[in-house]
Amino acid sequence: PEGVAPVSGPRAPLRRRLDGSPVASVKLASGCDRRCSFCAIPSFRGSFISRRPSDVLNETRWLAEQGVKEIMLVSENNTSYGKDLGDIRLLETMLPELAEIDGIERVRVSYLQPAEMRPGLIDALTSTPNVAPYFDLSFQHSAPDVLRAMRRFGDTDRFLELLDTIRSKAPQAGVRSNFIVGFPGETEADLAELERFLTGARLDAIGVFGYSDEDGTEAATYENKLDQDVVDERLARVSRLAEELVAQRAEERVGETVHVLVESVGSVDGEEWGAVGRAAHQAPETDGQVQFTSGEGLTVGRIVEAKVVGTEGVDLVAEPLLGSLPCTEEAAR
Incomplete structure (x- = not known):
C-alpha cells in the first residue's frame, strides 16, 4: 500500500511513517x-x-x-x-x-x-x-x-x-x-x-x-x-x-568543524536557539545535540557545516557556515 514500507520474510517489520522526521x-x-x-x-x-x-x-x-x-x-x-x-x-x-x-x-x-x-x-x-x-x-x-x-x-x-x-x-x-x-x-x-x-x-x-x-x-x-x-x-x-x-x-570539540543534520528550526523547550540538530558523533535522543547560534537559512533535513563555539553540558553550540559546500560524512573524519 502507498505509504507503507516494502516487507518480506516472516519477521519483516511492516511499518508506516507517522511523522516527517529526517x-x-x-x-x-x-x-x-x-x-x-x-x-x-x-x-x-x-x-x-x-x-x-x-x-x-x-x-x-x-x-x-x-x-x-x-x-x-x-x-x-x-x-x-x-x-x-x-x-x-x-x-x-x-x-x-x-x-x-x-x-x-x-x-x-x-x-x-x-x-x-x-x-x-x-x-x-x-x-x-x-x-x-x-x-x-x-x-x-x-x-x-x-x-x-x-x-x-x-x-x-x-x-x-x-x-x-x-x-x-x-x-x-x-x-x-x-x-x-x-x-x-x-x-x-x-x-x-x-x-x-x-x-x-x-x-x-x-x-x-x-x-x-x-x-x-x-x-x-x-x-x-x-x-x-x-x-x-x-x-x-x-x-x-x-x-x-x-x-x-x-x-x-570547541573549534572543530562539525556536520550537523538540522532536525528543528525555531524555539526548543521555550528557548529561542534558532535551530537544533545533531553532528555525526551524536545519535538521536541519547547523545546530546547541536544548538545553532542562528537558524537563518537552515531547513529541517539539511546537513550543514558548523563551527563549534561553545558547550552546554554535553550539547554543543555551533555557528553555521552557510557558505560551505554541501556536506558529506567524508568531510567529518
Missing part, C-alpha cells in the same frame, strides 16, 4: 546469540536472525523516498550481522550500498560489541562516505573479573587500544557506551579500574546503570550480591564522574 531506524536483525549473565533478551527474543541485505536496502530506499536523510541501523548486536547468512563481513559490504542510496545523507550503526570489532568493520565505519564515524560500543565494565562474571571479554587496556585505533583513523569519531555498576562481586578495586577506563576513554556519551536482577538470568542466581545501598552509592559516584567527563569531551 531520521529513521532500520532493523538489521532480531534476537541475540550472546549469553551475557545479566541479560534476559535471548530467552524471549530467540537466536540472532539477520534480515536479508535486499530487504534492508529496499526499506532504506523507501525511507529515502519518504524524505528520510539519516538511517540508524539497529539490532541487539550489529557486529554479528550476516553470520547466520554465511558472511560475518556482510555489514562492511552493505554499508557503501546503503550510503549510496539517493537521498540518504548519513548512515549510522548502533550497538557494537567491542570483543567482535574487526579491522574491516572499523575501516568501513571510518572511511565510507556518508557513513557516520560513530561507535556505540557496549563495554558494560572494564574490570576483567567483573567482565568474566558477566560472560563478556576484555579489559581496560584492550578497550583503550581499540579506541586509539578508531581515533587514529577518524580523530573526530564519536563513541558512546553503557556501564553497569554494583554487579555481584564487584570490588572497590574493580570500580577503580572502571573509573580509570572512563577517565582515559574520552567518551562522548555515557550511560550508567545500577545492577538489578533480571528474572531468568544467570546473574540473578549469584550469591555475592552487593547491598542495595552500596549499589546506589556506586551508581551516584560513577554517574557524577561520567557527567563531568562527557562535558569535558564536549569542550574538547
Whole structure:
C-alpha cells in the first residue's frame, strides 16, 4: 500500500511513517546469540536472525523516498550481522550500498560489541562516505573479573587500544557506551579500574546503570550480591564522574568543524536557539545535540557545516557556515 514500507520474510517489520522526521531506524536483525549473565533478551527474543541485505536496502530506499536523510541501523548486536547468512563481513559490504542510496545523507550503526570489532568493520565505519564515524560500543565494565562474571571479554587496556585505533583513523569519531555498576562481586578495586577506563576513554556519551536482577538470568542466581545501598552509592559516584567527563569531551570539540543534520528550526523547550540538530558523533535522543547560534537559512533535513563555539553540558553550540559546500560524512573524519 502507498505509504507503507516494502516487507518480506516472516519477521519483516511492516511499518508506516507517522511523522516527517529526517531520521529513521532500520532493523538489521532480531534476537541475540550472546549469553551475557545479566541479560534476559535471548530467552524471549530467540537466536540472532539477520534480515536479508535486499530487504534492508529496499526499506532504506523507501525511507529515502519518504524524505528520510539519516538511517540508524539497529539490532541487539550489529557486529554479528550476516553470520547466520554465511558472511560475518556482510555489514562492511552493505554499508557503501546503503550510503549510496539517493537521498540518504548519513548512515549510522548502533550497538557494537567491542570483543567482535574487526579491522574491516572499523575501516568501513571510518572511511565510507556518508557513513557516520560513530561507535556505540557496549563495554558494560572494564574490570576483567567483573567482565568474566558477566560472560563478556576484555579489559581496560584492550578497550583503550581499540579506541586509539578508531581515533587514529577518524580523530573526530564519536563513541558512546553503557556501564553497569554494583554487579555481584564487584570490588572497590574493580570500580577503580572502571573509573580509570572512563577517565582515559574520552567518551562522548555515557550511560550508567545500577545492577538489578533480571528474572531468568544467570546473574540473578549469584550469591555475592552487593547491598542495595552500596549499589546506589556506586551508581551516584560513577554517574557524577561520567557527567563531568562527557562535558569535558564536549569542550574538547570547541573549534572543530562539525556536520550537523538540522532536525528543528525555531524555539526548543521555550528557548529561542534558532535551530537544533545533531553532528555525526551524536545519535538521536541519547547523545546530546547541536544548538545553532542562528537558524537563518537552515531547513529541517539539511546537513550543514558548523563551527563549534561553545558547550552546554554535553550539547554543543555551533555557528553555521552557510557558505560551505554541501556536506558529506567524508568531510567529518
